[in-house]
Amino acid sequence: MVYAAMAMALVLIWRATRVVNFAQGAMAMFSTYVAVSVIDRGGDYWEALVVALAFGFVAGAVVERVLVRPVESKPPLNAVIVTLGLLILVESAAAMIWGDSVRSYPARFSQTGLKLGSQRVALSPFDLYIIGAVLVVMAGLVILFRATSLGLRMRASAFEPEVARLLGVRVGRMLTLGWALAAVVGSLGGILVAPKVFLDPNNMDDVLVYAFTAAIVGGLDSPVGALVGGVGMGLSLSYVGGYLGYSLETVGAFVILIVVLMVRPEGLFTTTTPRRV
Amino acid sequence: MNIRPNRSAWRLGAVVAVIGLVAAACGGSSSNSTNSTTANTSGTNTASAPGITATTITIGSHQPLTGPAAPGYSEIAPASNALFKYVNAHGGVDGRSINYIYEDDGYNPANTATVVRKLVLQDNVFAIFNGLGTPTHQAVLSFLQTEKVPDLFVASGCDCWDNPTQDPETFGFQTDYTIEGKVLASYEQAHYKGEKVGYLFQNDDFGQGGVKGFDQEIPSSDVVSRQSYDATAAGLANGLGNQVSAIKAAGAKVVMLDTIPVATALTLLAAAEIGYNPVWIVSSVGGDPPTLSGLLSSISKGKAGASLENGVISASYLPSFSDTANPWIALFKSIHDQYDASEPWDGNTVYGMAVAYTFVQTMKAAGRNPTRADVLKALETDGGSFTGPGLVPFGYSTSHHNGYVGEQMGVVENGAFNMSGPVYRTTDSSGTPVTTYSGTQPAPPTSF
Amino acid sequence: MLSAGFLRRPLVRHLVIAVVLVVVLFLVTGILSSYNNFQIALIASYVIAVAGLSLLTGLNGQISLGHGAFMAVGAYTTALLETHQHWPLALVLALSAVTAAAAGLVTGLGAARLRGPYLAGATLALAVGLPELTIKFTSTLGGESGLPVNPPPPVSFLGASFDPNRYLAWVSILCVAVTLVLLANLVTSRFGRDFRAVRDDEIAASLSGIRVAGNQVLAFVVSAACAGLGGAIYALATGIVNPAGFTLVLSIAILTGTVIGGLGTLAGAVWGGILLVYLPRWSESLSNGFKLNKVVSSNLSLGLYGVVLIVVILAFPAGLQGGVRQAGRALRSRFMSGPGSSGSTGAAAPAGVSTPVASGGGGETS
Helix, strand or coil, rough: CCCHHHHHHHHHHHHCCCCCCHHHHHHHHHHHHHHHHHHCCCCCCHHHHHHHHHHHHHHHHHHHHHHHHCCCCHHHHHHHHHHHHHHHHHHHHHHHHHHCCCCCCCCCCCCCCCCCEECCCCCCHHHHHHHHHHHHHHHHHHHHHHCCCCHHHHHHHHCHHHHHHCCCCCHHHHHHHHHHHHHHHHHHHHHHHHHCCECCCHHHHHHHHHHHHHHHHCCCCCHHHHHHHHHHHHHHHHHHHHHCHHHHHHHHHHHHHHHHHHHHHCCCCCCCCCCCC | CCCHHHHHHHHHHHHHHHHHHHHHHHHCCCCCCCCCCCCEECCCCCECCCCCCCCCCEEEEEEEECCCCCCCCCCHHHHHHHHHHHHHHHEEEEEEEEEEEEEEEECCCCHHHHHHHHHHHHCCCCECCECHHHHHHHHHHHHHHCEEEEEEEEEEEHHHHCCCCCCEEEEECCCHHHHHEEEEEHHHHHHHCCCCCCEEEECCCCCCHHHHHHHCCCCCCCCEEEEEECCCCCCCCCCCHHHHHHHHHHCCCEEECCHHHHHHHHHHHHHCCCCCCCCCCCHHHHCCHHHHHHHHHHHHCCCCCCCCHHHCEEECCCCCCCCCCCCCHHHHHHHHHHHCCCCCEEEEEEHHHHHHHHHHHHHCCCCCEEEHHHHHHHHHHHHHHHHCCCCCCCCCCCCCCCCCCCEEEEEEEEEEEEEEEEEEEEECCCCCCEECCCCCCCCCCCCC | CCCCHHCCCCCCHHHHHHHHHHHHHHHHHCCCCCCHHHHHHHHHHHHHHHHHHHHHHHHCCCCCCHHHHHHHHHHHHHHHHHHHHHCCCHHHHHHHHHHHHHHHHHHHHHHCCCCHHHHHHHHHHHHHHHHHHHCCHHHHHHHHCCEEECCCCHHHHCCCCCCCCHHHHHHHHHHHHHHHHHHHHHHHHHHHHHHHHHHHHHHHHHHCCCCCCHHHHHHHHHHHHHHHHHHHHHHHHHCEECCCHHHHHHHHHHHHHHHHHHCCCCHHHHHHHHHHHHHHHHHHHHHHHHCHHHHHHHHHHHHHHHHHHHHHHHHCCHHHHHHHHHHHHHHHHHCCCCCCCCCCCHHHCCCCCCCCCCCCCCCCCC
């Protein structure tokens, strides 16, 4: 679930702008620090959440306007380098502002496992809250892209900007909106996972690596794929760890990724046929 | 068609030349001033070695000031520097002030290799002091031997720094992971003999070294589960719930943890989630109470405070930062408040000051105008009898270069670490039993 | 007297220039400090790896986030052969490139099916996963602590007191020259043309008789071999191979160097290599100038690094080499009547070239 939220943010940016944002995790981390600041000043969990999501929205839009817009017409790798530069910048900025010690983040609901009979199981009310939030976001995204004209315009702007422009879509605005929305989803992901993985200026990198592979496994064009890929990634990590030892956890996860890609070169849930020559 | 190749060849040449020019422009100061190295014990200061002038001693270090290892560890070098500033303000070491240059390596061995070469070849430091990290410091180990640069008090508990024949320049500082493992395990045997034990360790030299120590003391029939996690990549991002569940399922009543603080916190969290309450015995690496309580306090929304880590058993070779009655801690705290106030006050701060104090002690033992060889000799002959903030002696001798040789047991209570248990000492080798140590800590010197 | 036509053949031309410059650089290393010579070796290792990636990504259109893994393959090969088997250095370097090429072959076979971000994802998996295997095979590969690598001892006729860093700089300059000459010839050959054709339009390329998949695999093999050689020098320079040195960070640094230097250009690879070594030091000394608390200033230096990456790519979309080319063009059009170039190493600017056709960012090779 942790990976699913971040994977969906990546998918969202990909669908809306055709850019893989390497700074996604760092931006989520930064928003989460903003939420921590709100809580430190006496705000409650929900106030912090709202402020952080609003911050994420604005930050996503600003990043798109200021940094990504100039490279949009350039080779795609230029955008990748810009997001890498942004990743470094945001992480160092967070360390300068909030220090580099590992912080905890409060969970809104109890993290004690539910009782199933006499045994406590590894599923707490907070886990249910995360699952619920991720499902709601996924449903929202599916509806946005499949059933609203806004979603259609966003997709059109990303895939066929020239055609979209001719049809009267304000492409620039759509791209900005896409980044802003993705940053909101990423921020939400950051706040959801922070109580479980703690918070320091670097730790969202690791989450992002897994989220990226989850998004790839699921197919970059599919929010459902991101969810399935994220959950599958979590499960496969556990199984690889359980059967082969935890030192092989990461290796195993990536072997799975490569196997999936060999069988389905564009992910499990992408419907477009792979281009073959 | 002939034009393109010509042009490209020319450019190829031009840019290859640029490498040299850039390097040349950035070069320059490489005057390797090797001064007279005759030992001088009279009352005047001379420039007795590279990095030592009549008025200064320049030393260098590589530290993770940014990147994944920075949390916590980035406090160490500023704390060391604070103690040096204090010493400098009080007359310095034989009238020389210590100039401490610590470079950021981001815990990346390639950066370590670069910054240490800069320190040695360009800044001409006298010694490398307290270089932090096992993989990072190993990147410069053989370089420092070749250049004959004293490599003092490596900030890592790997037993690999204790190798005087191959690495004569290198000295460890903290209790190595194997000795610590033996100490923790012998405490376990003394108090919970015959109980089922589970291990959870980081899958690297730290965790494996600790397990080596555990296994020397705990009968293997008692060990019901051995779980590890991977710290190199995103091994922690998924939590440690699976490992903790496996240990619980195996029925362990005591769990030995060789974990970094974040992993300790994740372990306690995962255990709380499934209602598992064994006895936790944690390596000093992962038992720092402020870090733990900082990480865990908000879990129960502040109500129960730091309840999760209460009762965790750990050990240390230095007095606890929370023991303000200890005169060393009182001194360090006052130095911290004066010179290092912007950094947190915790176990890392005490560590940084203690290792800096040991360096000052070493330089004093090496004579008024020491050469690099004098410093190594001073540690080998006198280092074993150094006393100071440490709770146990050092292992320094002509045949061993390991640091502290034991630890005192203690328990975490409400964000403090209360050390009241026995003080143990031992060595790495499996034949040496763990014994109690009864030496006492001297009062800190009144003048430096 | 050689005929002008002979000199103008690409291979001969590249060789002559390379030899002259290698000799000049060998002499330059004598006036540099030992530390600068070490930095030259480090730059060289990056230049070679970046050049390889530049070929793959810039010329053949395949992205790789996994070149750090190929460097690891080369570096570990060097550690095992040079330090433990005491094989001759030249053979070790060659074999390091060969093993990395073999790894590249396997990866390339898989990669030929993948495009864009999916290829990035798969190579990213390689970058993260491969170094971890060293922990699984601790007995041979040294696990977390890795293997030490002895710096190559200078050949005996140089004398025992010869600075090993200077010798290493010589070795690595030679490797850079050999690699760049070979790559320069490759890109001007039929293969280079095919690489570009595949990058620009796979379908058109296959229609004109190019075996697209085979071509892509070949690019991967060559590219990985370069990374392996770069990794070998990296290992010799840093004196250690361990998994912490070959993380995703390294792969990303190589990609950054490639794009910032100028994608698809060999000259850009040199800029990229220099940048990867010097930019962190520059940003550090700059931020040290602010006299801040050391931890803040370290992060500031990291932040400046990020800012420079963004600014360079916004200002020079075709990388530094693109910027250099622009500046050169502007100068040339300004001093149209003056002599084309300073007379360095006898390479006068080719007559009649005022505006080279440089359409399509990153397409030009040099």
